[in-house]
Amino acid sequence: MMKVYGLIGYPLTHSFSQRYFSEKFSQENIQGCTYQNFSIPSMDEFPFVLATPGLSGLNVTIPYKEAVIPFLDETDEVVKEIGACNCIRIEDGKKTGYNTDVIGFERSLQSGLQAQHDKALVLGTGGAAKAVKWVLKKKGIPFLSVSRRPEPPETLSYAELTPDLIASHRLIINTTPLGMYPLVEECPPIDFNAVESNHFLFDLIYNPETTRFLQYGMDKGATTQNGFDMLIHQAEESWKIWNNLI
Ligand code: NAP
Numbered sequence: 001m002m003k004v005y006g007l008i009g010y011p012l013t014h015s016f017s018q019r020y021f022s023e024k025f026s027q028e029n030i031q032g033c034t035y036q037n038f039s040i041p042s043m044d045e046f047p048f049v050l051a052t053p054g055l056s057g058l059n060v061t062i063p064y065k066e067a068v069i070p071f072l073d074e075t076d077e078v079v080k081e082i083g084a085c086n087c088i089r090i091e092d093g094k095k096t097g098y099n100t101d102v103i104g105f106e107r108s109l110q111s112g113l114q115a116q117h118d119k120a121l122v123l124g125t126g127g128a129a130k131a132v133k134w135v136l137k138k139k140g141i142p143f144l145s146v147s148r149r150p151e152p153p154e155t156l157s158y159a160e161l162t163p164d165l166i167a168s169h170r171l172i173i174n175t176t177p178l179g180m181y182p183l184v185e186e187c188p189p190i191d192f193n194a195v196e197s198n199h200f201l202f203d204l205i206y207n208p209e210t211t212r213f214l215q216y217g218m219d220k221g222a223t224t225q226n227g228f229d230m231l232i233h234q235a236e237e238s239w240k241i242w243n244n245l246i
Contacts, residue, residue: 004054005242006036008046008068009061016206017059020235043067050095057242058088059235065127072097082130087238098241101131104234109135109202112223117171117200121146123188124176125155128204132173144169146190158189166194172217174203179211187212197221206231 007017021035038049043064049055050071060068065084069075072088075097079085085097120136120143122129129145136143144165150157156165166172172195178186195201201217206227214224240246 001054003033003056004036004052005033005057005059006038006049006052006055007059007061008038008040008049008064010039010041010063012037012039012061015061016231017061017235020232021239024239043071046071050090055090057090057238059238060086060088062127069097071095078102078134082134084127084130086234087241089241098238099131100234100237100241101128101230102134103237104230104232105132105204106135106138107233108225108227108229111229112200112202112225113171114200114223116198117141119143119169120171120173121161121166121169121190123172123174123190125149126175129175132175132204141171143171146188161190163191163194166191167196170196170199172199172201174201174205174211174213177205179203179208179213180205181207184208185212187216192216192220195220195222199223200225203227204230 005021007015015037018035018037025033040046040049065086068085072095075085078099079097082099085099087098087100089096118141120141122132122143123146125145125147145155146158146161147155174188176188178188195217197220199217199222201214201222202225203211203213204227205211209226214226217224
């Protein structure tokens with residue numbers, strides 16, 4: 001039987017995953033597999049998705065990374081800890097939840113990380129921020145969270161982010177959607193005058209390739225990284241999980 005993989009979310013107009021996996025199947029000559037978008041306006045429709053013959057794995061995106069968890073039979077340690085799942089393996093009807101954003105971020109971060117990037121600022125407090133913070137904790141990099149709705153002392157407001165704090169936190173990670181297509185003029189409201197060449201600015205956004213946030217960092221000679229490699233790593237990790245390759 002055809003093995004069916006897919007993505008649940010809503011809306012799925014700009015989904016990267018379907019194109020990525022369709023190209024992967026064709027380029028790597030992987031036979032008998034298909035990747036479908038399941039654009040469901042409510043989780044009430046999830047049981048219909050699960051009834052798809054041959055369904056072997058799913059990715060999960062906005063807004064269901066948390067809502068999907070009660071439907072799972074098992075979850076790995078990361079999903080339990082951060083409360084967000086973006087990958088489900090389905091084997092003999094058993095659904096196991098994973099979070100491959102975590103692996104994707106960790107691998108992608110590694111490429112530019114240097115000894116001086118020893119303290120971080122995490123802009124935004126949504127689902128992606130949870131994956132980012134998990135990785136920072138695992139790597140022993142202390143961080144401050146920055147939010148429009150600060151909860152002292154763990155989370156600062158953007159107004160509290162002084163030039164000194166920016167200068168002393170040389171890894172800055174944008175997990176907000178500010179600057180994402182089509183609103184490419186937007187940018188997290190931080191003082192880029194305090195950014196220097198020994199900073200590392202990481203933006204989870206991958207469209208556009210260079211956001212305002214990254215451009216301002218580049219202007220200061222900082223190391224920069226967009227979200228594209230993270231996306232590839234998380235997709236490849238999903239494939240490994242679905243096929244028991246890890
Ligand atoms: P989300 O749950 O909607 O959270 C985004 C957070 O950003 C919010 O919790 C909010 O934090 C902040 N925010 C939202 N609108 C804002 C605004 N107008 N001004 C300032 N802050 C704002 O989204 P998410 O799932 O975490 O995803 C966030 C971004 O990461 C998206 O662009 C997504 O495409 C990207 N992403 C990329 C990858 C990848 O593989 N590259 C993976 C996952 C996500 P506060 O309310 O605390 O301010």
